[in-house]
Amino acid sequence: MPTGEDLGIVLLTLRVAGVATALVLVPGVLAGLGLARYRGPGRGALETLLSLPLVLPPTAIGIVLLEALSPRRSLGGWLAAHGLELVFTWRGAVLAAMVMASPLLVRSARTAFEEVDPRLVGIARTLGCSPVRAFLRVTLPLARRGILAGVVLAFSRALGEFGATIMVAGSIPGRTRTLALAIFQEHQVGADAEAFRLVGITVLLAFGALWVAEWVGRRGTHTR
Amino acid sequence: MIEIALTLPLAATTLAVEATLPDGATAVMGPSGAGKTSLLEAMAGLRPRTRGRLVVNGEVLLDGARGVRLPPERRRVGYVPQDAQLFPHLSVRQNVLFGARAPRGRVDGMLEVLELGRLLERHPGTLSGGERQRVALARALATDPRLLLLDEPLAGLDVALRERVLPYLLRLRAEWNVPTLYVTHQLGEAIVLAERVLVLAAGRVARQVPPLALLAAEAPEASAERDLENFLPGRVRTHDAAGGVTRVTLDGGGEMTVPLAREHAPGSAVTLVVRAEDVLVAVEAPHGLSARNVFAAGVADCARAGADVTLRCNLVEGSLAVLVRLTPAAVATLEIRPGVRVWLAIKSHSVRLT
Numbered sequence: 001m002p003t004g005e006d007l008g009i010v011l012l013t014l015r016v017a018g019v020a021t022a023l024v025l026v027p028g029v030l031a032g033l034g035l036a037r038y039r040g041p042g043r044g045a046l047e048t049l050l051s052l053p054l055v056l057p058p059t060a061i062g063i064v065l066l067e068a069l070s071p072r073r074s075l076g077g078w079l080a081a082h083g084l085e086l087v088f089t090w091r092g093a094v095l096a097a098m099v100m101a102s103p104l105l106v107r108s109a110r111t112a113f114e115e116v117d118p119r120l121v122g123i124a125r126t127l128g129c130s131p132v133r134a135f136l137r138v139t140l141p142l143a144r145r146g147i148l149a150g151v152v153l154a155f156s157r158a159l160g161e162f163g164a165t166i167m168v169a170g171s172i173p174g175r176t177r178t179l180a181l182a183i184f185q186e187h188q189v190g191a192d193a194e195a196f197r198l199v200g201i202t203v204l205l206a207f208g209a210l211w212v213a214e215w216v217g218r219r220g221t222h223t224r
Numbered sequence: 225m226i227e228i229a230l231t232l233p234l235a236a237t238t239l240a241v242e243a244t245l246p247d248g249a250t251a252v253m254g255p256s257g258a259g260k261t262s263l264l265e266a267m268a269g270l271r272p273r274t275r276g277r278l279v280v281n282g283e284v285l286l287d288g289a290r291g292v293r294l295p296p297e298r299r300r301v302g303y304v305p306q307d308a309q310l311f312p313h314l315s316v317r318q319n320v321l322f323g324a325r326a327p328r329g330r331v332d333g334m335l336e337v338l339e340l341g342r343l344l345e346r347h348p349g350t351l352s353g354g355e356r357q358r359v360a361l362a363r364a365l366a367t368d369p370r371l372l373l374l375d376e377p378l379a380g381l382d383v384a385l386r387e388r389v390l391p392y393l394l395r396l397r398a399e400w401n402v403p404t405l406y407v408t409h410q411l412g413e414a415i416v417l418a419e420r421v422l423v424l425a426a427g428r429v430a431r432q433v434p435p436l437a438l439l440a441a442e443a444p445e446a447s448a449e450r451d452l453e454n455f456l457p458g459r460v461r462t463h464d465a466a467g468g469v470t471r472v473t474l475d476g477g478g479e480m481t482v483p484l485a486r487e488h489a490p491g492s493a494v495t496l497v498v499r500a501e502d503v504l505v506a507v508e509a510p511h512g513l514s515a516r517n518v519f520a521a522g523v524a525d526c527a528r529a530g531a532d533v534t535l536r537c538n539l540v541e542g543s544l545a546v547l548v549r550l551t552p553a554a555v556a557t558l559e560i561r562p563g564v565r566v567w568l569a570i571k572s573h574s575v576r577l578t
Contacts, residue, residue: 119309122270125296126303127323127367137322141313 010201013178016090016165017158020097024154028102029147032109033139053164054103061099062167069095069168086168093169093176097158104153112146113139145217152213156206179205226250226371226403230276230286232266234259239266239427247281249404251414251435254424260407261306263424264373267405268303269296280371280403299371302364302402306375308356310348316359317344324366331366337392337493338362354381358389365400372404378413387578391457391495393417394475394544411438415536415547416455436527436534452500452534454546456480460488469516469572472496477542481516482575495578500534500549502574506567507558515569521546523564528552535560537568 035047053061069076069086079086086092116139124134140147162180169176171185179202186195225246232239239259252260266274269285278286285294285301310319320340324331335341338358348356357377364372377393378386393406394417405422408414414421415435423431423438458472461479463486470485472494480496488494510518521537524545533555535548546568550560560566 117309119305120311122265122268122296123303123305123309124311124322126268126270126299126301127363128297128300128325129323130295130297138311138313 006198006201008174009177009179009182009198010205012090012174012176013159013180014205016093016097016178017155017161020094020101020158021151021155023094024098024102024105025151028105028150028154029109031102031106032111032147032150033113033135035106035110036113050106051103053100058100058161058163059167062096062164065092065096065099065164065168088168088170088172088176090169090176093161093165093178096164096168097161100161100164101154101157104157105147105150108150108153109143109147112143112150115146116142148213148217152209155209159205159209160202225279225281226405227277227279228267230263230266230274230278232259232262232271232274234262234427237427239263241424241427241429243422243429243432245403245405245420245422247401247403248420249406249418251418251421252405252407252424253409253411253414253421253438254430257426258424259427260424261375262427264303264375264405264407267371268301268373269294269299270303283370300367300369302367302369302372304357304360304364304372304374304377306379306407308348308353308360310351310356310359310363312348314348315344316340316346316348316351319348319359320344320362320366322363322366326366326368330368331362334362334365338389354389357381361389361392365402369402372402374404375407376409377406378408378410384578387455387495387497390416391455394455394457411435412452415439415452415534434525434527434536436525436529436536439527439529439534452547452549454496454498454500454503456496456498456544456546458494458496460485460490460492460494462490470577472577474542474544476539476544478519478539478544480570480575481572482577483572485577488577497576497578498546498570498574500547501532502570503546503548504569505535505548505550505554505558505560506569507560507564509567510569513569514571516572517570517575519546519568519570521566521568523560523562523566526555526560526562533560537566539568 031050066087067073069079071077071080086095120138121134124138129137160180165178166181171177171181177185179198183195183198186198225244228241228243230239230241236257239262241263252263254260262271265271267278274286275288276286277288284292285299286292311322338361340358340362343351343355351359361377378389381389406417418435421433421435421438422429457475458480461471461473463470463484465484468484469481472480472482474480482496504515520540522540523535524538525536527534532549533552535550537546537548539546548568
């Protein structure tokens with residue numbers, strides 16, 4: 001049976017993954033739009049940069065983040081001076097999850113935007129829409145399903161983030177130890193039964209996320 | 225009046241169109257790749273590389289020299305692309321009302337005439353080609369445009385639908401008087417719908433002529449085979465069962481008597497189809513004639529086409545024009561030429577009601 005400690009881990013994990021997904025949503029969708037529309041120089045480099053977390057070992061990303069955020073460095077020092085401690089806090093776990101999950105959202109959003117016929121946007125303009133309104137009334141609704149799929153992928157990725165998180169946030173019980181970290185920890189101390197119980201909970205969470213996405217995707221979707 | 229002086233680089237050539245078009249409808253014709261669709265898109269403001277000048281009834285939409293370039297949303301130009309381009313995530317109603325600014329009553333009237341009332345809750349994916357075209361037309365008209373650009377609105381429609389949409393376009397012209405550019409490959413459509421034809425070739429204006437002039441230039445075999453038909457929009461006034469006739473009030477004014485057609489309820493919109501060769505011409509007011517429908521008209525245009533002569537006659541009462549096909553001998557005997565007064569007689573049984 002799940003224990004009170006398990007509940008704490010689950011809530012922490014959901015909080016980290018949920019906040020990370022929420023924070024990455026708008027910039028991720030905008031980056032996807034940029035990649036879909038921008039045809040100028042530097043496009044390839046930008047695309048590679050945004051996909052980097054997908055191809056690098058998470059621990060590599062983690063150590064770079066850790067170094068940059070260290071209070072000894074200018075960025076980390078500046079953040080600390082403004083009250084934002086990231087290293088070895090749950091916020092650090094959020095940042096690690098954001099970086100690792102963002103490429104999935106960006107790539108899904110880019111594909112979704114590329115599939116919207118630009119001529120429909122032109123028609124919306126002739127019907128009186130400014131570029132922003134045309135985006136909100138035509139492009140975004142038509143790309144909605146692809147973006148939603150990207151959100152689910154990003155959330156799932158954040159839910160299971162391990163490598164970068166353990167580098168930036170450590171594995172502090174009750175503070176930064178998410179499900180993925182806890183499973184590893186239990187296994188390390190030989191408590192495989194506990195580890196498997198946590199695996200079961202993780203599976204339930206992942207299915208839950210998929211179901212919610214499916215439900216949201218159907219709601220408001222018209223006949224095809 | 226529309227003043228066009230536009231240039232736009234295309235893939236194979238450069239669009240360079242200069243034309244001054246009076247109000248009314250202009251057909252744009254020419255071979256594929258001549259730049260017809262590009263011209264419409266440039267006028268709608270959808271081609272950022274367009275240079276030059278575009279003025280519609282005194283409103284400057286584009287003037288490179290003065291740094292004026294209205295974005296598409298401020299041009300108030302209704303554009304109906306060839307494949308309709310309806311918004312797939314919206315219902316027919318939401319599509320039509322997407323940019324609506326015409327008064328509510330006018331939009332409702334338009335939906336009725338285009339027979340879209342029953343389709344309003346449907347989605348574009350479930351519509352036929354003709355239905356999509358009508359929705360796209362309604363969507364553009366609902367914005368109350370000052371210029372209408374139609375890219376082959378009747379292409380891909382079957383004959384019955386063509387006969388239903390075509391008179392609507394005519395009615396539009398008569399009632400709303402929106403200047404219209406109308407891309408078509410069908411000379412027959414151009415003759416019925418447009419006052420003039422802009423012929424494009426390789427991005428340039430090859431000719432700007434009355435439609436009948438193109439008919440005259442056609443190969444004789446082609447024009448002999450062409451069915452020239454008049455499409456006259458109107459509404460059923462009464463049924464006279466004893467007399468065996470139905471009386472129809474023409475939209476442009478005047479009345480037409482046709483064989484009893486009870487399937488069309490009084491008040492309903494109908495289209496009268498009359499072949500050009502079924503119209504008789506007299507140079508004096510006829511009397512004692514069995515033909516029920518006699519209209520005074522003026523000959524506006526006259527062109528030799530193949531073995532025949534085609535006349536375009538404007539009815540004195542109302543705003544409709546009627547095409548008439550005669551033999552050259554008849555034209556010579558009656559001394560028919562542009563400007564003369566004639567009387568057109570149409571037998572009731574020559575009129576088809578749709």
